Amino acid sequence: MATQETVDHKYVYDFAEGNRDLKDLLGGKGANLAEMTNLGLPVPPGFIISTEACKAYLATGEEPAGLAGQIEAHLESLERGMGRRLGDPDDPLLVSVRSGAKFSMPGMMETVLNVGLNDRSVVGLAARAGGNERFAWDSYRRLIQMFGKTVCEVPGEEFEHALDEAKRARGTTDDLDLDADDLHGLVDAYKKIFLKHTGRDFPQSPREQLDLAIRAVFESWNAERAVLYRRQERIPADLGTAVNVVAMVFGNLGPDSGTGVAFTRDPASGAQGIYGDYLANAQGEDVVAGIRNTVPLQELESIDKRSYDELLVIMARLEGHYRDLCDIEFTIERGKLWMLQTRVGKRTAAAAFVIAGQLVDEGLIDLDEALHRVNGAQLAQLMFPRFQLDHGFEPVAKGVGASPGAASGKVVFTSARAVELAGEGEAVILVRRETNPDDLNGMIAARGILTSRGGKTSHAAVVARGMGKTCVSGADEIDVNVPARRLTVAGQSVSEGDVISIDGTTGKVYLGEVPVMPSEVVRYFEGTLDPAEADDALVKAVHRIMTHADAARRLAVRANADTGADAARARRFGAQGIGLCRTEHMFLGDRRELVERLILARTDTERSDALAALLPLQRDDFVAIFREMDGLPVTVRLIDPPLHEFLPPLEQLAVDVAVAQERGEDVAKEEALLAAVRRMHEENPMLGLRGVRLGLVIPGLFAMQVRAIAEAAVRVTREGGSACPEIMVPLVGAVQELETVRAEAEKIIAEVVGDSGVEVLIGTMIEVPRAALTAGQIAEAAEFFSFGTNDLTQMGWGFSRDDVEGAFFWRYLELGIFGISPFESIDRDGVGRLVRIAAEEGRAARPGLKLGVCGEHGGDPESVHFFHSVGLDYVSCSPFRVPVARLEAGRAAVETAGSDSR
Numbered sequence: 001m002a003t004q005e006t007v008d009h010k011y012v013y014d015f016a017e018g019n020r021d022l023k024d025l026l027g028g029k030g031a032n033l034a035e036m037t038n039l040g041l042p043v044p045p046g047f048i049i050s051t052e053a054c055k056a057y058l059a060t061g062e063e064p065a066g067l068a069g070q071i072e073a074h075l076e077s078l079e080r081g082m083g084r085r086l087g088d089p090d091d092p093l094l095v096s097v098r099s100g101a102k103f104s105m106p107g108m109m110e111t112v113l114n115v116g117l118n119d120r121s122v123v124g125l126a127a128r129a130g131g132n133e134r135f136a137w138d139s140y141r142r143l144i145q146m147f148g149k150t151v152c153e154v155p156g157e158e159f160e161h162a163l164d165e166a167k168r169a170r171g172t173t174d175d176l177d178l179d180a181d182d183l184h185g186l187v188d189a190y191k192k193i194f195l196k197h198t199g200r201d202f203p204q205s206p207r208e209q210l211d212l213a214i215r216a217v218f219e220s221w222n223a224e225r226a227v228l229y230r231r232q233e234r235i236p237a238d239l240g241t242a243v244n245v246v247a248m249v250f251g252n253l254g255p256d257s258g259t260g261v262a263f264t265r266d267p268a269s270g271a272q273g274i275y276g277d278y279l280a281n282a283q284g285e286d287v288v289a290g291i292r293n294t295v296p297l298q299e300l301e302s303i304d305k306r307s308y309d310e311l312l313v314i315m316a317r318l319e320g321h322y323r324d325l326c327d328i329e330f331t332i333e334r335g336k337l338w339m340l341q342t343r344v345g346k347r348t349a350a351a352a353f354v355i356a357g358q359l360v361d362e363g364l365i366d367l368d369e370a371l372h373r374v375n376g377a378q379l380a381q382l383m384f385p386r387f388q389l390d391h392g393f394e395p396v397a398k399g400v401g402a403s404p405g406a407a408s409g410k411v412v413f414t415s416a417r418a419v420e421l422a423g424e425g426e427a428v429i430l431v432r433r434e435t436n437p438d439d440l441n442g443m444i445a446a447r448g449i450l451t452s453r454g455g456k457t458s459h460a461a462v463v464a465r466g467m468g469k470t471c472v473s474g475a476d477e478i479d480v481n482v483p484a485r486r487l488t489v490a491g492q493s494v495s496e497g498d499v500i501s502i503d504g505t506t507g508k509v510y511l512g513e514v515p516v517m518p519s520e521v522v523r524y525f526e527g528t529l530d531p532a533e534a535d536d537a538l539v540k541a542v543h544r545i546m547t548h549a550d551a552a553r554r555l556a557v558r559a560n561a562d563t564g565a566d567a568a569r570a571r572r573f574g575a576q577g578i579g580l581c582r583t584e585h586m587f588l589g590d591r592r593e594l595v596e597r598l599i600l601a602r603t604d605t606e607r608s609d610a611l612a613a614l615l616p617l618q619r620d621d622f623v624a625i626f627r628e629m630d631g632l633p634v635t636v637r638l639i640d641p642p643l644h645e646f647l648p649p650l651e652q653l654a655v656d657v658a659v660a661q662e663r664g665e666d667v668a669k670e671e672a673l674l675a676a677v678r679r680m681h682e683e684n685p686m687l688g689l690r691g692v693r694l695g696l697v698i699p700g701l702f703a704m705q706v707r708a709i710a711e712a713a714v715r716v717t718r719e720g721g722s723a724c725p726e727i728m729v730p731l732v733g734a735v736q737e738l739e740t741v742r743a744e745a746e747k748i749i750a751e752v753v754g755d756s757g758v759e760v761l762i763g764t765m766i767e768v769p770r771a772a773l774t775a776g777q778i779a780e781a782a783e784f785f786s787f788g789t790n791d792l793t794q795m796g797w798g799f800s801r802d803d804v805e806g807a808f809f810w811r812y813l814e815l816g817i818f819g820i821s822p823f824e825s826i827d828r829d830g831v832g833r834l835v836r837i838a839a840e841e842g843r844a845a846r847p848g849l850k851l852g853v854c855g856e857h858g859g860d861p862e863s864v865h866f867f868h869s870v871g872l873d874y875v876s877c878s879p880f881r882v883p884v885a886r887l888e889a890g891r892a893a894v895e896t897a898g899s900d901s902r
Contacts, residue, residue: 258281559577627716
């Protein structure tokens with residue numbers, strides 16, 4: 001039996017009881033409906049069933065105690081306010097039942113319109129609409145179709161086939177040409193489909209319809225497409241969805257009615273103006289589904305100027321109130337404007353930066369808030385290449401540039417095929433008449449999305465913008481034939497597997513693969529484009545926000561670079577030093593022979609000769625790097641991988657030797673090499689003779705590298721430059737290892753540096769869990785720690801990255817064991833805790849200990865925020881990711897300051 005506390009728990013709220021700050025409880029849609037209601041805007045009355053009710057239902061499979069009674073009480077209040085009753089045969093109240101999670105998940109969960117209609121009330125609805133029987137039967141067929149598909153899992157294609165058949169019988173392709181009799185017949189056909197798949201008649205009880213629709217919304221939180229979308233967008237799985245029950249207003253009452261979506265600024269470019277789509281004589285789902293091509297919102301002025309003017313006033317008021325781009329859904333019912341939803345609109349990466357700058361100029365936000373409105377993932381998108389169109393490419397079609405980018409790939413016409421080919425490493429473009437939520441898998445797999453229907457507010461456009469995918473929608477010159485796996489455009493036929501290119505900025509479609517060129521943003525970062533001279537508003541916005549991020553951030557940003565050329569590129573991208581210079585890369589190519597000599601050395605003299613030959617080569621490499629990084633720190637990691645990695649693979653070498661022996665060739669050298677490879681073979685090289693262990697076992701190896709580093713630093717200093725080397729000893733697990741290497745290194749450094757003024761720091765890479773747990777001891781011998789989070793993740797989790805990512809990570813992501821790969825974003829609870837322990841205990845032992853990270857997490861936006869919170873001094877990443885890390889370091893500092901001030 002439920003306790004009184006459970007029964008009395010409040011699960012249902014009127015719009016007047018909420019506000020936009022209650023998204024956790026009321027979901028985004030409900031909180032914003034409440035906010036608009038409290039602003040006095042024309043919102044149809046209704047109520048919200050909270051996310052807590054959803055979570056309770058999903059936990060037990062049953063509605064929580066007290067929910068049914070609260071719904072009944074709020075429904076009665078709604079009926080009194082409207083002067084109608086749900087399902088009244090003479091004057092029915094109809095309601096919509098819509099999902100509404102905290103975070104926008106467009107099209108991923110369920111909506112049912114026109115709840116309350118049945119065989120009797122459809123007649124009353126027609127009478128109330130002035131005898132408009134077509135409207136009433138159109139509303140009823142929509143209810144059966146949406147209810148059947150979303151609540152009872154009736155295949156949606158069967159309803160679509162029946163609709164297509166009715167249009168064929170009428171000799172039209174437009175459902176507006178169907179009259180009342182056609183739609184009455186369609187209702188009968190839909191009922192038969194419903195009965196065939198469910199084994200029961202379509203429910204005639206309005207309250208049963210409502211209760212089943214509410215349950216369907218709850219259950220849609222865990223539908224496959226919703227789970228996939230949450231995983232893609234990193235939305236927590238335990239939030240649940242609210243349910244919004246709202247009195248219906250009708251956009252399908254005739255030419256003086258309609259529905260639309262409006263943006264207060266262009267969500268693709270950020271440009272100010274009037275953007276959106278309008279569809280006369282339609283219900284809201286028709287616009288976002290893209291099943292009919294809309295007209296631009298500006299045309300509403302000539303269709304219904306009074307509603308248009310009122311809408312513009314409301315749009316300006318909402319943007320000023322939310323201080324951001326607003327995405328608005330509205331319906332006009334016989335000349336009366338109703339607001340159905342508003343939210344902070346999804347936008348492209350370019351629009352995010354441009355709009356943030358505009359809002360600063362308008363005094364609506366400050367630069368700290370502007371920094372909060374953009375992120376590193378968006379900046380990374382802006383650095384992707386764009387099409388180079390000076391090679392004679394001409395577009396064959398033009399649609400709406402719904403989500404920017406330049407994408408080329410093989411045409412596919414189904415989501416399943418997109419997933420299949422993408423899994424084989426192919427770049428694909430998903431081509432559809434219009435997408436729907438069931439296409440999410442294919443949209444994620446594709447490089448770009450092309451539809452022949454819809455606009456900037458269609459499902460394809462909204463979801464693509466949210467994912468940062470290139471999208472062209474509404475390219476109506478293209479005839480898409482999905483069953484035949486073919487499209488036709490400009491008199492040419494394109495079959496599945498043929499290559500096309502789409503430009504999500506201009507909306508243009510090209511046949512074949514169009515070459516690409518660097519983006520303007522990359523040119524800006526590389527210093528070849530002066531933002532003061534750029535015509536592009538985007539470049540100016542990026543420069544302004546990046547300047548503020550650099551001023552705000554506490555974390556320094558270094559780069560992983562192994563050559564002088566890499567170092568120069570990193571510095572152009574704003575790197576403040578090198579956090580990881582991998583010396584093993586200097587042993588590749590022509591130098592392999594010298595490494596072989598070292599490995600095959602039988603005497604101290606042979607080993608010394610091999611090392612002596614390597615020394616000047618290494619020194620010259622370091623000289624080039626120190627020159628490029630003049631005055632900035634360079635962390636050089638002593639050789640890390642096992643030496644056998646520089647030799648031919650065992651199997652290949654064994655076969656080559658056997659074949660040569662069979663031919664009678666002299667293979668003495670190869671036999672010696674094979675013996676060495678067999679001697680050095682390890683079952684698990686990742687945990688074998690590598691890193692500091694290698695330096696301790698092979699005399700002179702680390703000493704040669706330390707000498708090369710020190711001599712290079714002295715040479716650059718005497719040339720008038722400034723070298724700041726930091727020598728990093730890899731794979732240390734015990735302080736004694738580091739002490740041994742350090743003692744030898746200090747003697748060499750003292751001998752080489754003399755009175756040159758060069759200072760060399762000696763530290764270690766924290767990549768072994770034991771090193772993290774004994775960091776207090778290790779800090780006594782280290783002047784800096786650099787966290788090698790790639791190996792720390794491998795050893796912390798106990799798996800090899802090279803083996804497991806393709807083997808089972810997909811299943812772990814599918815099951816929700818991972819929200820994201822721990823190699824992509826740091827595992828805060830496990831590996832992150834090791835980092836935190838090492839940072840705290842290291843600094844406790846040596847207060848001035850310098851702390852950095854050089855694993856790939858150093859360029860991951862989420863991980864950068866974690867490293868800021870732990871108190872690291874810098875992150876290091878690939879040169880191309882340096883701007884992303886700079887931006888995120890600034891955002892982390894601003895967000896921390898904001899939370900501290902609160």
